[in-house]
Structure formats: structure tokens, C-alpha cells
Amino acid sequence: MLIVSPSPHIHSGRSVKQIMYSVLLALIPAFVVSLYVFGIAALQLTVIAIVSCMFFEFAIQKFLLKTDKQSYTDGSAAITGVLLAFNVPSSLPVWMLVLGCFIAIGVGKMTFGGLGNNPFNPALVGRVFLLISFPVQMTNWPMPHLSDLIDAQSGATPLSLMKEGLARGESVSSIMKSVPSYSALFFGLKGGSLGEVSVLALLMGGAFMLYRKIISWHIPISILATMFLFSGILYIYDPNSFVFPLFHLLSGGTMLAVFFMATDMVTSPMSKPGMLVYGVFIGLITIIIRDFGAYPEGISFAILFMNALVPLINKYIKPQRFGHKK
Amino acid sequence: MKISFKKTFSLGGIHPPENKITATKSIISAQLPDMVYISVNQHIGTPAKIVVKKGDSVKVGTLLGQADGFVSANIHSPVSGLIEKIEDTPSASGYYQQTIHIKVQEDIWEDYIIKDSDLNRDIESHTKEDIVARVKESGIVGLGGAAFPTHVKLFVPEGKSPKALLINAAECEPYLTADHSLLLEKADEILVGIALLMKALAVQKAFIGIESNKKDAIKLITPLCSKYSGIEVVPLKVKYPQGGEKQLIRAISGKEVPSGKLPLDIGYVVSNVSTAFAIYEALQKNKPLIERVVTVTGKRLEAPSNMKVRIGTRFSYLLEQVGGLPSSACKVIAGGPMMGRAVASVDAVVSKGTSGILILDEKETKRAKEQNCIRCASCVSVCPMGLEPYLLKYHGQHSMHENAQQNYILDCIECGSCSYSCPANIPLLDYIKVEKNSVIQINRSKNLK
Numbered sequence: 001m002l003i004v005s006p007s008p009h010i011h012s013g014r015s016v017k018q019i020m021y022s023v024l025l026a027l028i029p030a031f032v033v034s035l036y037v038f039g040i041a042a043l044q045l046t047v048i049a050i051v052s053c054m055f056f057e058f059a060i061q062k063f064l065l066k067t068d069k070q071s072y073t074d075g076s077a078a079i080t081g082v083l084l085a086f087n088v089p090s091s092l093p094v095w096m097l098v099l100g101c102f103i104a105i106g107v108g109k110m111t112f113g114g115l116g117n118n119p120f121n122p123a124l125v126g127r128v129f130l131l132i133s134f135p136v137q138m139t140n141w142p143m144p145h146l147s148d149l150i151d152a153q154s155g156a157t158p159l160s161l162m163k164e165g166l167a168r169g170e171s172v173s174s175i176m177k178s179v180p181s182y183s184a185l186f187f188g189l190k191g192g193s194l195g196e197v198s199v200l201a202l203l204m205g206g207a208f209m210l211y212r213k214i215i216s217w218h219i220p221i222s223i224l225a226t227m228f229l230f231s232g233i234l235y236i237y238d239p240n241s242f243v244f245p246l247f248h249l250l251s252g253g254t255m256l257a258v259f260f261m262a263t264d265m266v267t268s269p270m271s272k273p274g275m276l277v278y279g280v281f282i283g284l285i286t287i288i289i290r291d292f293g294a295y296p297e298g299i300s301f302a303i304l305f306m307n308a309l310v311p312l313i314n315k316y317i318k319p320q321r322f323g324h325k326k
Numbered sequence: 327m328k329i330s331f332k333k334t335f336s337l338g339g340i341h342p343p344e345n346k347i348t349a350t351k352s353i354i355s356a357q358l359p360d361m362v363y364i365s366v367n368q369h370i371g372t373p374a375k376i377v378v379k380k381g382d383s384v385k386v387g388t389l390l391g392q393a394d395g396f397v398s399a400n401i402h403s404p405v406s407g408l409i410e411k412i413e414d415t416p417s418a419s420g421y422y423q424q425t426i427h428i429k430v431q432e433d434i435w436e437d438y439i440i441k442d443s444d445l446n447r448d449i450e451s452h453t454k455e456d457i458v459a460r461v462k463e464s465g466i467v468g469l470g471g472a473a474f475p476t477h478v479k480l481f482v483p484e485g486k487s488p489k490a491l492l493i494n495a496a497e498c499e500p501y502l503t504a505d506h507s508l509l510l511e512k513a514d515e516i517l518v519g520i521a522l523l524m525k526a527l528a529v530q531k532a533f534i535g536i537e538s539n540k541k542d543a544i545k546l547i548t549p550l551c552s553k554y555s556g557i558e559v560v561p562l563k564v565k566y567p568q569g570g571e572k573q574l575i576r577a578i579s580g581k582e583v584p585s586g587k588l589p590l591d592i593g594y595v596v597s598n599v600s601t602a603f604a605i606y607e608a609l610q611k612n613k614p615l616i617e618r619v620v621t622v623t624g625k626r627l628e629a630p631s632n633m634k635v636r637i638g639t640r641f642s643y644l645l646e647q648v649g650g651l652p653s654s655a656c657k658v659i660a661g662g663p664m665m666g667r668a669v670a671s672v673d674a675v676v677s678k679g680t681s682g683i684l685i686l687d688e689k690e691t692k693r694a695k696e697q698n699c700i701r702c703a704s705c706v707s708v709c710p711m712g713l714e715p716y717l718l719k720y721h722g723q724h725s726m727h728e729n730a731q732q733n734y735i736l737d738c739i740e741c742g743s744c745s746y747s748c749p750a751n752i753p754l755l756d757y758i759k760v761e762k763n764s765v766i767q768i769n770r771s772k773n774l775k
Contacts, residue, residue, distance in 0.1 A: 003657050004420075004670050006756050008742030009684075009691045010342060010500070010663040014749040016700055076700075116698035116750075216707070265702040270714060272707070314717075321712040321734060322337055322572065323585040 020075025083123035086195025206259035226283025362638030371397035387436035473679030499662025519602035624685030722761030
């Protein structure tokens with residue numbers, strides 16, 4: 001018996017699973033650095049978050065939706081778990097993280113119909129929920145304590161040092177003396193969330209995803225370029241109140257957000273021009289929150305806000321059409 | 327010789343595994359079958375009008391069907407023998423079509439056909455009108471797959487003036503090597519055919535677009551071009567669907583055919599390389615279109631080949647000559663894997679537009695289960711027309727015909743790049759084809775009012 005079906009008769013073999021597992025692979029360098037910097041707590045939190053996210057997806061499908069369709073092994077729940085864990089301090093109590101996973105998967109993803117239908121990045125939904133609910137625990141940053149597995153010291157992240165210093169009326173140049181050097185920021189020897197500390201490791205992951213064509217350059221580059229230009233203009237305007245642009249790119253969750261959260265396929269625009277607009281606005285909003293807002297870090301809020309605008313972007317910003325030049 | 331292979335079209339495109347198994351194989355002549363089945367509707371346009379009847383005996387080259395109207399094509403007998411019956415028979419596409427069944431007896435050719443294979447470079451003795459008339463008489467259609475009557479393309483309406491002729495030798499479909507093998511074996515004849523086409527169109531320039539996976543052909547043809555004025559080889563980067571008319575024009579000239587317009591509107595005429603060869607034979611050998619090169623291929627076939635085949639031969643007969651249909655066969659495709667048509671049975675016959683017969687097994691062709699769209703946008707980024715397949719699918723599913731049209735569903739060239747790339751295995755093109763058809767129907771009924 002021959003099968004008759006319309007063309008095309010072959011397929012690239014790319015699958016959702018393959019894409020998701022490649023993203024997980026791309027997160028490994030950052031994970032290794034977080035193990036090195038924060039010790040066993042990094043392993044503990046990451047594994048718990050992955051297991052929780054997969055469990056909640058499984059349980060919701062099985063007991064609430066009562067469907068035989070199971071998607072918890074497709075890798076997307078695991079990615080949400082890793083990203084959420086990467087977005088919390090290493091000292092966060094485990095139960096809070098598990099609650100965050102429940103919100104991420106339950107509210108952020110499954111309410112909307114599961115993978116592909118969620119308007120907001122589930123990991124960011126979880127993170128923002130935790131940040132608003134447990135502001136103290138979510139901003140208590142254990143400092144890298146490399147010789148010792150127990151993190152006793154806590155301190156502020158470079159971004160919050162900057163924010164607090166400026167609030168006290170100090171000048172940027174005097175604050176810069178107390179924050180880690182650019183090279184420490186680049187390699188990851190600084191306080192911060194689990195997975196965001198090493199710019200180098202995140203760049204490696206990003207490069208891998210670009211190479212495997214899982215993401216395109218449009219979103220990361222437009223965010224980074226906008227952040228650099230906008231903060232650069234502010235820096236030129238007043239170098240005493242605004243920090244040098246490179247600091248913005250290397251500190252906080254910039255690289256993690258730019259390569260792994262803003263590029264989330266489900267919640268980002270479909271057309272290349274749309275991606276550029278999305279990226280530019282994320283960059284602008286991030287710098288506005290960081291330089292003028294109440295929070296030291298704003299990229300999560302910027303991404304969530306732009307997530308909400310994605311349907312609008314998709315509606316009005318179309319890909320370049322063939323044969324429709326004006 | 328250093329050749330640059332950077333030229334290609336700008337938007338989208340994919341690079342599926344080439345699988346050109348038969349690229350190094352020379353063309354073999356298929357054995358003459360016992361029966362041929364000649365449909366009167368092998369081309370785009372009105373079916374030909376049958377001019378023979380049951381019981382007639384015919385020779386190779388006898389006219390069987392007369393073109394009915396301007397957009398139609400003559401049909402000649404590819405064999406000599408007896409007309410057994412004329413009845414509606416399912417074609418390769420599954421539709422019943424009026425078909426002439428001819429029982430083959432010997433191989434007697436009409437006297438007007440010159441049977442030798444000597445190269446004839448004479449172009450001077452043919453006038454512009456001669457060429458167009460002979461192309462029409464010989465029943466030549468586009469051999470790339472669409473089977474559009476070639477004389478229609480050569481007729482230039484008033485107010486239009488072609489600047490250049492583009493010859494499509496991209497052969498971007500995986501597996502197929504019919505054009506490639508013809509380029510290697512009949513290069514001179516093809517160039518004469520191109521020169522004749524140029525004369526018919528009154529253009530001074532012709533560009534042959536060849537993809538870089540056919541370096542041997544590029545190296546062979548480039549020096550030969552110097553014997554003819556105005557013919558140039560343009561090496562192209564391998565990218566599907568480069569053989570699409572609009573993509574080829576974009577790749578070679580850098581210009582885009584505006585939506586809803588024809589290539590001629592921006593001064594180009596595109597023709598396939600096999601068509602150019604058919605034109606050579608029609609003009610220099612008086613030979614109508616009665617045979618063509620078909621790539622019979624597939625990884626499981628014993629002896630995949632490029633075969634010179636009489637029109638109307640059953641697939642089954644050709645498959646026997648390359649080791650038989652493998653038991654693992656899951657699909658038999660008339661054409662390439664991206665745009666070809668799966669046939670229901672190996673009783674399907676070779677028509678003028680059949681460039682290949684491809685056998686795929688289950689692993690190669692079975693569709694995987696459709697999953698949720700993850701909005702990865704790969705359908706958008708591979709679309710060579712800059713469309714949004716995910717959106718058009720949505721419009722189709724919800725009968726949003728106006729939205730579909732506003733998002734240029736009619737620009738879709740049905741290349742299948744979207745379905746091919748979708749990681750969620752969504753058959754985007756299936757949905758789009760259905761919706762495109764609805765939109766066309768609606769527009770037609772609006773125009774009637």
C-alpha cells in the first residue's frame with residue numbers, strides 16, 4: 001500500500017524536543033560557573049526546580065486536565081525550571097522556589113493551554129511572583145565564597161550597590177571603587193542570582209544557540225545595542241549620575257535575560273522586524289527602570305511588559321514581503 | 327578556475343539533504359514499453375482535442391491531439407502501434423482524464439523527423455515566427471514540472487519587451503538530476519536551443535542559472551558559451567527553492583517580480599534547461615515532444631538512473647528496469663520530494679511534466695504527529711515569499727478568507743519550506759493550499775458578479 005499525501009514529502013527532522021534539549025545544553029556553561037561560585041546550593045536549587053516544574057506539568061495534565069497527553073518530558077518544563085533557579089539567589093529557601101515553580105508552570109503556562117500558548121515567559125512569571133512576594137529573601141545575595149562551600153556572607157549585587165550609592169548622593173566614580181571590576185563581572189565572580197553571574201558562560205551558551213539556529217541574532221543584539229546606546233547617551237550627558245554603558249551589559253541579569261528569556265520562542269515576535277522592535281523596547285525599558293526606577297534591575301519587567309505587546313507587534317509589524325517593494 | 331557561489335535569492339529558503347544519488351550517472355534509454363497511455367491534459371490550460379480514433383495505427387510523431395485554443399498544447403504519439411481505446415483513465419494526479427491507449431508495435435518514426443544525433447548549429451535559417459510556430463506545433467511545454475505551454479511564453483504582448491532570457495538549471499529539488507545529466511551530455515544542443523529561444527524573443531542576453539552542486543556542468547558549459555553571443559553561466563549557491571521562477575529571477579538579476587505580476591512585466595522570460603533541449607530537437611530535428619529525461623531514484627532502489635523515457639510509459643515498467651519497486655516503498659512520487667505528487671499506484675504514467683520518479687520508504691517520508699505550535703517562527707524565516715505560514719494556517723482554520731488575502735496568501739508558491747522546517751510537524755502547506763483555493767474561488771465568484 002502506497003501512502004498518498006500532499007507535498008512536501010520530506011521533513012527536516014527538527015523537533016520541539018530537540019530544540020528544548022539544545023537550549024538546556026546551552027545552559028550548561030552557566031550552570032558549571034554557578035556550581036563553582038555558589039557551591040552545592042546551586043546544584044540543589046537547580047535540580048529541585050527542574051523536578052518541581054516537570055512534576056507540576058505532569059500533575060496538572062493528569063489530575064486537573066485529565067488528559068492522556070503528557071508533555072512534561074518535552075524539555076520545556078525543564079527549561080522553565082533551570083531558568084527560574086538561575087534567577088534566584090543561592091540562599092533562597094527551597095519551599096519558596098517550589099512555590100515559584102508552581103506559579104511558573106501552573107499560572108504562567110498551563111492555564112493558557114501549555115507549551116506554545118502562554119503569552120508570558122513562565123520562568124519570569126515565577127521570578128516576578130517570588131520577587132514581589134518575598135522581596136527580602138529574593139534580594140539577599142550570598143557572596144562568592146570560593147574556598148568554602150558554606151556561604152556565610154551576604155551583600156549587594158553590583159547593580160544594587162550602584163543604585164544605593166547614587167541614592168545616597170555619591171558620584172558614579174566613587175561607587176565604582178566598591179563594585180567588582182569589569183573582568184570579575186565578565187567571568188562571574190560577583191554576587192547575584194545563580195545563573196546570571198558569568199557573562200562569559202552565558203555568551204558561550206548564546207553562541208551555541210545561534211550556531212544551532214535555535215535563536216536568531218535579532219533579539220539579543222537589538223537589546224544589547226539599545227542598552228549600550230541609551231545608557232551611553234545618559235553617560236555622556238552626566239557621567240557623575242549615570243554609569244558607563246558597559247557596566248549595564250555586564251551586570252545584573254542582562255546576559256541571561258537577553259539570550260535565554262527574551263528569545264523564548266513562544267513569547268517573542270514572529271517576524272524579524274518585529275523582533276528588532278521588541279528588542280529595542282526591552283533595552284529602553286530596562287535602562288529606564290535601572291537608571292530612573294525604584295528597582296536596581298529591570299530586565300525581567302521589561303521582557304514581561306514586551307511579552308504582553310507581542311500579539312500587537314505580530315499584527316502590525318510584518319516580515320519583509322517578496323515583490324511588495326514600495 | 328575560481329567560481330563564486332554567493333549568488334542566491336534573498337528571503338528565506340532551506341537546504342534539505344541533496345541526495346543526488348544519480349548525479350554521476352549517464353542517461354540510459356528506457357526499453358520500449360508494450361503499452362503507452364497518453365493523456366490529453368498533460369499541460370496547464372485547455373486539454374488537447376483528440377484527432378485520432380480507436381483502431382487507427384500511428385507512428386512515432388503522429389499528431390494525436392490538437393491544441394485547443396491559445397493556452398494548450400499539441401500531443402504526438404511517442405510510439406508506433408495501434409490505438410486500442412480512448413477512455414477516461416486516472417492520471418498521476420488522481421483525476422480521470424481522457425486518455426489514448428496505444429499498443430506498441432515496432433518503432434517506426436514519421437518521415438519528417440530527423441533521427442540522427444549530429445549537432446546542428448544553424449540558427450540563421452529560422453525566423454522568429456518560424457521558431458514560435460514550430461515550438462507550438464511540437465507540443466513543447468515547460469519541462470521543469472509546471473508544464474506551461476512554451477509558445478505562450480514566447481508570445482510577447484504589445485507594450486512588453488523582454489530584456490533577457492533566464493535559463494533554469496538550478497534543479498533545486500533534492501534527488502532529481504534529469505536537468506543535470508542533460509547539461510552534461512547535451513551541452514551544445516542546449517546552447518543552440520537557448521540561442522533559438524533568444525531569437526524567438528528578440529533578446530540579446532541569456533543567463534543560465536546553475537547551482538554549485540553541479541560544478542562539472544558549470545565547468546563544461548562556461549567555455550562553450552563563448553561560441554554563442556550573449557549567453558552567460560551564473561553559478562548559484564545551493565538553496566531551495568531556487569528553481570522557483572521568482573526566486574531564480576531574484577538570484578540572477580537581483581530584481582523582484584511584483585506580487586501578482588509576471589516575469590515579463592519586469593523584462594524576463596524564464597525557461598527550463600530541458601525545455602531548451604526540446605526546442606533544439608523541435609527546430610533542428612523536427613522532433614515533437616515525445617520523450618524526456620526522467621530521474622528514477624530512491625535510496626532503496628537497486629539501480630537509480632537517469633532514463634530517457636517515452637511519454638506515457640507506466641512507472642511500474644520503468645521501475646522494473648532499475649531493480650523493481652522495493653518492498654519497503656511507502657511513497658512513489660512523481661517529481662521531487664518537496665513539490666512532487668505522491669501517486670496512488672505505480673500504474674501512473676510519465677507525462678510531459680514528470681521530471682523524476684522518487685521512491686521513499688517509511689522512515690524517510692512518514693509524517694510525525696502534529697504538536698502545538700511553539701511559535702518558533704521558523705516557518706516565517708524560511709518562507710521565500712516573506713509570508714507568515716503560521717498565520718495563514720490560522721486564517722484557513724477559521725475561514726478568515728479576507729485576512730488570508732490581506733496577508734498575501736495568493737503569493738504562496740507552495741514550495742513546502744514551512745512544512746519541511748516545522749519542529750512541531752504541523753503540515754502548514756496543507757492548510758495553506760486549502761485556504762488559498764478558497765480565496766481563489768471567492769475571488770472568481772466576485773469577478774463573475
